[in-house]
Amino acid sequence: MTERSIELRVKRQTGPDAEPYWQTFRIPWRPQHNVVSALMEIRLHPVTAEGERVPPPAWEASCLEEVCGSCAMLVNGRARMACTALVDKLDQPITLAPMTKFPVVRDLIVDRRRMFRALQQIEGWIPIDGTYDLGPGPRISPERQEFMYRLDQCITCGCCLEVCPQVSQEGGFIGAAAIAQALLFNLHPTGEMNKDERLDALMGPGGIADCGNAQNCVEACPKDIPLTHAIGEIGRQTTGKWLRDIFFR
């Protein structure tokens, strides 16, 4: 009997402007492998299936438990976190490719800075007076906290942008992640005071109106964040603001 192995086809690209190419790697099978641990194994012996010694594929990963958001990539064509992609549950050869809605840095690493810029654009913070001792925060019901907590799980991985037909590398739609964050802050009793600024940011070009209602985002989200619900709710809030702007300005 031949030794069990794991075969990975990896899309490589030496830099942002380089041409992509594919390489195949084979590593010995072992129980409990996930895609990141398999990539770690390749590093120990960076040789292709054809026996050529090559630079090991570059990828991003840190926590390995799906809470840092680093390792999102296309695994067998699907946008997901590589660390929770268990090898024994995947068809082989396992194909790994960088997400397509972000510029490639190298191999499987992409540049997701637009997601952090989007958080700045929506003013994703509670505008506190200062960090000195001002006593406890506002009371919040357990029900509201539980819903806010679900939104607060967003790891900024980019899966929701990757699967969204309205998002492109050139810009366009801001994407579900930032919209859900806007809702999170609008639900907070202090954050609510700046609700209108956040809605303004989502009423312009690339904002909520660009959502095409494909609903792919909520399917792809590894943290089960109620993204379509959040988009619907922000949609209602922006409509309300639009009407207020017309009648009361």
Next chain:
Amino acid sequence: MAERRIIVVGGGLAGLMTTIKVAEAGLPVDLFSVVPVKRSHSVCAQGGINAAVNWKGEGDSPARHFDDTIYGGDFLADQPPVKAMCEAGPSIIFLLDRMGVTFNRTPEGLLDFRRFGGTLFHRTAFAGATTGQQLLYALDEQVRRHEAAGLVRKFETWEFCSAVIDEAGRCRGITALDLRAMEVHPFAGAAVMLATGGPGIVFGRSTNSQVNTGSAASAAYQQGAHYANGEFIQVHPTAIPGPDKLRLVSESVRGEGGRIWVPRDGKPWYFLEEWYPAYGNLVPRDIATRAIFRVVFELGLGVDGQPMVYLDVSHLDPRMLERKVGGVLEIYEKFVGEDPKKLPMKIFPGMHYSMGGLWVDYRHMTSIPGLFAAGEVDHQYHGANRLGANSLLSCLYGGQVAGPAMVAHARDQAVPEANGLLEREAKRQADQYARILRMDGSENAYALAREMGEWMTANVTVIRENAKLQATDDKLRELKDRWGRIGLADRGRWANHEVSFVKQLWNMLDLARVMTLGALRRDESRGAHYKPDFPERDDVHWLKTTKAGWTSDGPEFSYDPVDVSLIPPRPRKYEVVAAAGGLGD
């Protein structure tokens, strides 16, 4: 004269709190991180953050919290800063609450608190079982606000190379490597914060993230900063064994009623509850870990004959579990494929935290003037064993103290022109990377790291024997030798992680020696440091802070007395409550 900027290296809780404090004081900050700050290792903290608000009417107080922390740390921590931290606890929780952390709530809409190890009080505020993630995000958001206002410049995917130190021994800035362009640049800073986290990767597999190499701390140590209490390594009793990582199962799972057991004579044996009736499953981590080792290795009672025990929540209300510890149960289910609400989890201790770190004074300044440290990278608050849910508190408190101290330092110093100092150091670092890029030997850096991790885990964690510690140091020296024969598989000049890792590996090996030799010298048992040949705590000889200084021949050790002026040391016995409760108030 250019404006005075403050440098913060590390975007976890301690680094971000420092950044916020400095920005709030009006000084501009350059913030460096190897990953986008929102992906820092603080996100992995699960269970909660301690603050003695006494909102359950149990008679808790910051003084009790202080006593639990000192006693839990087996009296190795200097007491005044620990007292100050515990007193600041409630105001820190309230600040986080105002920042919008989605803490769990009581029916009245107030913050909820739960129990954690090493205390009998409900003292731990929590956001599900992903408290670190929620805390980090709240701070990340506040920093983004300062960034939008132009006070913070972020350098994400940049790695700290070295401090820039002038002839008078003062820190004047840093050099950092752009992990994409692979270029080293110098940055001037009127004060520099290292908030670069712990050294888990020195042990190969641990509960830590891949970025937790301790490399930056080691670089500072090699430049003259003292490294204190490096031998005190916390092994968390409950982790999911895995080939790539030991994933944490939070202590909060036991705080909410989870029980540890092994089958004995066909029945569950709840050995912690039997041995420690008062604290039960919530004894401190060093105690629980040693108990599991005893059950598995001495009594041979591991589950299925494997080094594993059960952590059981299957008797608890599934809706409560979902609300309070859902995040951690989800990790278990995703990686193991079993539902912990139905089947007991199989767990084993895993390396988790370093109590030791860069030596800092009470303002968080290292032994290099102008260079500060806060968070897991410092040595200050946890003595010989850290209590659960105290790490998030110490990160935030450290940042709160360090930020203003750095501002004061920056304003007090009349600093002469640097005269090419920064550029010379950047050149020196760039030359080092160029040399690494040319290495063409037969060794693989990742394979050497794996070997280091296996040796460190086997010999410098739960049970320490002098012969094995000596053998480990011999091994580390051998690995340093073989480091010189590394050959690079990647000679690219763009986003080359291997080059950076080779340098990190050297730094990890130096730090590993500090831990190993510190443990070898300390002939006693205290907190997480346990030697079967010296099973008792020895206050006469070893109630001392270990300080390692770098020399080319290896670490040179000196020892400082511990400030025990507030709580006199007493025997640490979790078998009885009275021993813990002996507070003189």
